[in-house]
Amino acid sequence: MNENESIVSLLQEVQAKNGYIPKDEIYRIAAEKGVSPAKVTGVATFYSQFRLSKPGKNLILLCKGTACHVNSADGIAAALKEELGIGGGETSADGLFTLEFVACLGCCSLSPVMMINGVAYGSLTPEKAKRIVREIRDSNDGKGA
Amino acid sequence: MLRIVVGMGSCGVAAGAGRVKEALERAGTKPGITGCVGACYLEPIVDLYEGAELKRRLVKVAPEDAPAIAAAAESGDLAGVERLAISAEDEEFLSRQTRIALRHCGVIDPESLDAYRAADGYKALEKVLGMTPEAVIEEIKVSGLAGRGGAGFPTWFKWNAARNAKGDEKYLICNADEGDPGAFMDRAVIESDPHSLIEGMLIAAYAIGAKEAFVYVRAEYPLAIVRLEKALGDARAAGILGKNVLGSGFSCDIRIKAGAGAFVCGEETALIESLEGSRGMPRLKPPFPAEKGYLNKPSNINNVETFANVAWIILNGGAKFAAMGTENSKGTKVFALTGKIRRGGLVEIPMGLTLREVIFGIGGGIRDGKRFKAVQMGGPSGGCIPESLLDTRIDYRELGATGAIMGSGGMVVMDETTCMVNMAKFFLDFTARESCGKCVHCRIGTRRLHEILTRITEGKGREGDVELLEELCRGIKDGALCGLGQTAPNPVLTTIRYFRDEYDAHIRERRCPAGECAALRKFKIDPAKCKGCGACARKCPVKAIAGESKKPYAIDPAKCIGCGSCEAACRFGAVAKA
Numbered sequence: 001m002n003e004n005e006s007i008v009s010l011l012q013e014v015q016a017k018n019g020y021i022p023k024d025e026i027y028r029i030a031a032e033k034g035v036s037p038a039k040v041t042g043v044a045t046f047y048s049q050f051r052l053s054k055p056g057k058n059l060i061l062l063c064k065g066t067a068c069h070v071n072s073a074d075g076i077a078a079a080l081k082e083e084l085g086i087g088g089g090e091t092s093a094d095g096l097f098t099l100e101f102v103a104c105l106g107c108c109s110l111s112p113v114m115m116i117n118g119v120a121y122g123s124l125t126p127e128k129a130k131r132i133v134r135e136i137r138d139s140n141d142g143k144g145a
Numbered sequence: 146m147l148r149i150v151v152g153m154g155s156c157g158v159a160a161g162a163g164r165v166k167e168a169l170e171r172a173g174t175k176p177g178i179t180g181c182v183g184a185c186y187l188e189p190i191v192d193l194y195e196g197a198e199l200k201r202r203l204v205k206v207a208p209e210d211a212p213a214i215a216a217a218a219e220s221g222d223l224a225g226v227e228r229l230a231i232s233a234e235d236e237e238f239l240s241r242q243t244r245i246a247l248r249h250c251g252v253i254d255p256e257s258l259d260a261y262r263a264a265d266g267y268k269a270l271e272k273v274l275g276m277t278p279e280a281v282i283e284e285i286k287v288s289g290l291a292g293r294g295g296a297g298f299p300t301w302f303k304w305n306a307a308r309n310a311k312g313d314e315k316y317l318i319c320n321a322d323e324g325d326p327g328a329f330m331d332r333a334v335i336e337s338d339p340h341s342l343i344e345g346m347l348i349a350a351y352a353i354g355a356k357e358a359f360v361y362v363r364a365e366y367p368l369a370i371v372r373l374e375k376a377l378g379d380a381r382a383a384g385i386l387g388k389n390v391l392g393s394g395f396s397c398d399i400r401i402k403a404g405a406g407a408f409v410c411g412e413e414t415a416l417i418e419s420l421e422g423s424r425g426m427p428r429l430k431p432p433f434p435a436e437k438g439y440l441n442k443p444s445n446i447n448n449v450e451t452f453a454n455v456a457w458i459i460l461n462g463g464a465k466f467a468a469m470g471t472e473n474s475k476g477t478k479v480f481a482l483t484g485k486i487r488r489g490g491l492v493e494i495p496m497g498l499t500l501r502e503v504i505f506g507i508g509g510g511i512r513d514g515k516r517f518k519a520v521q522m523g524g525p526s527g528g529c530i531p532e533s534l535l536d537t538r539i540d541y542r543e544l545g546a547t548g549a550i551m552g553s554g555g556m557v558v559m560d561e562t563t564c565m566v567n568m569a570k571f572f573l574d575f576t577a578r579e580s581c582g583k584c585v586h587c588r589i590g591t592r593r594l595h596e597i598l599t600r601i602t603e604g605k606g607r608e609g610d611v612e613l614l615e616e617l618c619r620g621i622k623d624g625a626l627c628g629l630g631q632t633a634p635n636p637v638l639t640t641i642r643y644f645r646d647e648y649d650a651h652i653r654e655r656r657c658p659a660g661e662c663a664a665l666r667k668f669k670i671d672p673a674k675c676k677g678c679g680a681c682a683r684k685c686p687v688k689a690i691a692g693e694s695k696k697p698y699a700i701d702p703a704k705c706i707g708c709g710s711c712e713a714a715c716r717f718g719a720v721a722k723a
Contacts, residue, residue: 006422008405012364046424046581047405049364061365065326066521066557067483069571075713103408103575105365106329107156108483108557109185109490118367120159126713 007033007043011050020051048102056091056098058136060116065104067111076112077101079126083133096140097133147200147218149174152190152251154181154336155368156329156490160188161207168211174218180337182251183491184238187231190251193218202236203229234509238488241507243469245477246293246330246453247493250337255372258379261340267385269456273348274393278308281352285455287463289475294320294411294448295526295552296628297474297541303445306435307353310443317350317358317397318439318446320416324363324408325524326575327555330479331449333491335362335369338453339376343399345452347390348459350397353445358399361416364406373401408525408579412627413446415581426581427627448553450479470496474540478551484521484558487512494539501535504558515560518659519643523552525572525579526632528639529565548639550632564661565644566651570598572636580633586624590617591633598637603664606652611641660722666707667723672697674719681711681720 005013007029014025021044030037044050062080064073077088080099084092088101107113110122114129121132151157151166169176169191182190187204191214194200201223203214210229217226244250253260261267273281286301307315319342323331335342342360350358362370377399380386388396402420409415410425417439419425438444454476458466467475474496480503483489487509494503504510504520511517519529528549530537537543544551559568577591594617597610618634625631641648650656657665670681670690675697682690682698689705692698700711702723712720 006420008419008422009402010422012403012405043422043424047407049404049406064575066524066555066571067327069326069568070484070557070559070563075709102365102406103324103579104326104329106323106332106363107159107185108327108329108481108555109156110159110188111483113159120155122156122159 007035007040008047011040011044015050020054023052053091056095057140058097058117060097060099060114060133061102061105062088062099063105063107063111063113063115064101065108065111067108068104068113071111073112075126076114076124076129079129080133083130096137147221148194149176149214149218150179150192150194150254151176152180152182152188152192153178154251154333155366156181156185157188157190158368160185162189164208165189165191165206165211168208169215172211172215174215177254178256179252180250180255181333181491182239183247183333183493184235184488185490186488187235187490191229193223193226195221201226202231204231204235205229235488238490238492238507238509242493243477243495244493245457245466246334246450246479247338247491248457249341250333250491253338255337255339256375258340258376258383261338265460266340266456267344267391269459270344270347270385271391273351273459274391274395278352278354281348281459282308284459284463285352288454288458288466289463289470290451290454290458290466291474291541292447293450293454293478293553295325295523295550297551300447300451303435303447304349304352306433307355307443307445310436312443314442315353315355316439316442316444317346317353317355318416318420318444319346319358319360319452320411320413320446320448321360321362321366321369322404322410322416323366323449323553324411325526325553325555327483327521327524327557328481328553330481330491330554332363332366332369334449334453335366335373339373340380341453341456342373342449343376343380343386345455346399347386347397348455349445349447349452351395353443355445356397358397359402359420359439360399361402361404361410361420364403370401370403377401407581408575409581409627409629412629415627416446417444424581426583427629429626450554471538471540471543473542474551478539478554480554480556482508482556482558485511485513485515485560485563486558496539498539499536500530500539503539503556504535508558511558511560515562517558518561518563519559519565521549521557521559521568521636522555523550523632523635524555525576526550526629526635527552527555528635529559529568529643530639531643548635548642550635562659562661564602564657564659565640565647566598566657567602567659567661569637569640570595570602573598573633576629576633580630584625584627584630586621587630587633590621590624593617594621594634594637601648601651602657602662604651604655604662606648608652610652611645611648615641663707663709667702667705668700668707668709668711668720669702669723670698670700670711671719671721672699674717676717676719678716680714680716684710684714686710
């Protein structure tokens, strides 16, 4: 570990490796940086990017930006809830999907937008959003993570 | 033989540009790529070039069109693809703009240093290395360039303060933490023209005397980070970046720092805290970053769009930039035109045009034949501007007088179906969640504002709620430390100022004039249009719809919760708001 790296950078490394920040890693970073675990936890919970629990196999980021709001992002959230049974910050029981609401994905002209595993899907309708997650679920053969 | 170029910005990719490019490759061609030309509503876009000349711009291209495009490129005969050619009207979306910050976007290959150099790239840097830093700052002063991130502070003043600050170690920081929902010009510049950001930053670093620089990019912009990393590597390998820039003896390197997701980090002192690895909470000013910034050393922070103008100003002269715009606001500004607009995307125009010219002239007005209601500018720090003020000019002061702000350039257009109380609630939900928690007024005040707005949209508003909102807003404006907290009440104050009647309708008549607030609306079925299929009844979550097969169904208003599931389910347009 590079001791000159900041706490934010170290947390980003951990999350890139694990997909989330396990509790042990918070203690490890605190010990190596010589600060309290509370300070590291404070940083980890301040930023929306950091997750403290294991995400599902597929990460859905649903944009709740202004343009998406005006073009009914709430309707997409309701459709995903209907299809997957999860709301913002939740993971489906089969471990296949985690849904997160994000402030803006910067694809406002294609609103409403969601990003799944880094791929953006635009001009969504409730039906289209359901179809996209269904296709991903089918391609996963229904197997959990 | 024509050259095929596919627009591969994030928006283009989301619209299917990647699949189009693959199909073109399968059809035996070797398409080049470019970034985002800004006409997002026309994506995916494929350009056909003969040498440097654009022969035809093809829009809304599907993978199935690839064979026809490949054949046209091979033969030079465009007849087979004319059906995809951009219309004269859509062409106007681009031709009515004046592009400086976006000058290369959608034109050159963002992943090629040679392409940037062929477009006069790094010539401004060469010129600057033969000038004194003071002369560089003077040129920027003449241009009148002001911070494009939102505050509009004169760029030369910040550079000069950092130059004059005591100390050998100075830092330059690019704020690419584009957090305003509804703004995406910074993403487009980095994805489409990363070298222009690097060149602008090197010029600024030379002017203030910084040897180290950072780009603080949002983690939500993965493609931008990839393109910028490649551009930095190419520039380093070419001797443009790092030690001894272009053999001049001046050294400066640029590193990327990915943000971790916090709106408040757009505030410069919070951004510095975040760069240092802490929670992004704003610091008290003074001392300003120019004196004590990153690691308590003199630092200068500008945003992406600001830097993207710099090389152009150096090459063309500050006076030419200053010749555009108004007395207070010089040059051009990029706006992200979105919402209920017909032609949405990135629009760069000289300052001084009116909002009407941008929204109706370039953007083509409201789509689906609806009526314009308001335009939201400046994101969560900005406000909603009504139809009566559409002739306001794009100018820092004139926009400020409306209660909105220029901001970073988000322009979200709303029509008659958007509820303004709900809009204010949307923004306060955002600021309440994003408040860093340092100042009580912001942390708790925004929450209380959100609660009051929520009860109004649920039909539980009380007489006097509007006055209570106003009082809270004043408290937050006075009691918050940073610009984000101080401006958090703006969406509430501007909607009260211009759309008070909508607040009153919610509170006194328990009615949402826009028909958006679910708790205040009911639906009914038009018996003449209903075919009796029962689709709505199956979707209704509260079993409020009943009827016999093949006969008109009916909704029990006592049970209806106004969710709109029935309206979405009906294939015959028989369900409407009551």
